[in-house]
Amino acid sequence: MFDIPGVKNSYMHPRIVAFIPAHNEEKSIFDCLAGIGDQVLPKGVELDVIVIADNCSDRTEEVAIEAGKEFNLNLVVLKTKNNKQRKVGALNQAWKNIYGDNLDIYFRELTPFQELYKQSIKAILGMDADSRLAPNALTQLWDGLMSSRNIGGVMAKYTMRMPKKKSLISKNDINYEEKLASGDYGGPLARWWTHQQKQDMASWLLDLQYNGGSTYVLGGQATLFRPEALQDIVDDNKLDGPWQDESDVEDMLLTWQLQKSKWKTLISPKARCFVDSMKSYHTFRQQRNKWQSGTVNLLTSSDIGVKTRHKGKLWRSQAKSFMDLTVRLLFVMLLTVSLATDQFFWSWIWIIPIGLASILNTILALKTPMHRPIDVVFAALLISPEIYLWANLITFLQVWIDRLSSSKKDGWANQYNAENGKTSSKLIHGIITMMLFITLIVFLCIHYREFLTSEPVQLALHPYLMTGWITLTYLTIFASILMVYQIWTLRAKHTA
16 A cells, blocks of 8 residues: 555545556656546545556656646555566556455554555546546546446546647658657548548447446446445455456456446446547557457357446347348449449449438438538548448457457457557558459459350349349348448537
């Protein structure tokens, strides 16, 4: 147990304690703590901040201490020891320093001061070191958590920070390379990619709010927990800390454990937290691979022994991704064969799903916080949504192939290596391979056109083409109904 500066030994006000795990976050921890320093606390409530410097080899600890002094925070830095569980281990070490270590072979009774301090903690804020709370967010999270006795955690609404234009940096600036590496600036592609993630997040947040505000994941970027709820996880599952490393999505597993213990897990309708996006295709793919893989493992694993009340929603999301992939692959295959055999016929009814998709994505773009006119235009033309969807479908397909083949990957390590430039993307190789494949198909179709358009071949393929187009029609009708329903729900005045 450590002493918090400014805490008296006799009487303690109710307090919030922030857990901020940080592994080599010297570039972002100052901004994170600046956001905490901006907060107006609930009346009569105090705030303590614990930065957990996890195996850091940079100035994370020093920068955190400097920020604590500048923003007048009651802050301590806790350094991990022999932590092999990354973020999970860092969070649990902070927890055990307050609530005790069940794995300690020596029984250590809490002193009166330590017991008093533990009892004074009414909420624990879990935050990532590269996140920043919007002003008043902490009070809004507090109000949500304290609105009902059975609420175990309330999550802020996340919005990706848009990088500034790279053109704003003078190339004569001696810090040009350093500013680019900071991630605060980006080119048109990075800014476009950030908006797609921001719109995707907005769509998810709106869906949660339209369905009552209950969430199946309390994101680690900024969530306020009730300590009693976290203690229930420890007691019910015989753990030494609330967070577990059995899944790549530790925040989702924690949320399911809370729901198992009959606690509500909600999203705040007002509190906002700004988070960093993945500014390249490679880092995005590794992050989404970790998220998707962790979700699929939780849904399909019988060893973890915990389920969520949102299980049906998650399976429907997986089914929708499978349908989206099937529709696109089936369309490409049918279109190719139909054109090659001169049996393609256009029908204007196909404009309906395209029009619905355009309307839906335009509404989502307009509801996305701080959107740009160009983002709305690209959404209406379906350029951005389709590219982004394909990126997610590739991840979806890879994750399920790995799952069915029992291939286990370290999602945390892959994402960390991607963000630090230790691995590179195979996107260019994939694009070149696809272009060569398309070129080969076109060449073969032209070269054998006389044979492919002959009557025997057309008659032989016609039944299969008809079956394929009919199947695709039914799938498209079903997808259109889903889009109509989503457009209908978007009429509500919820904000992302």
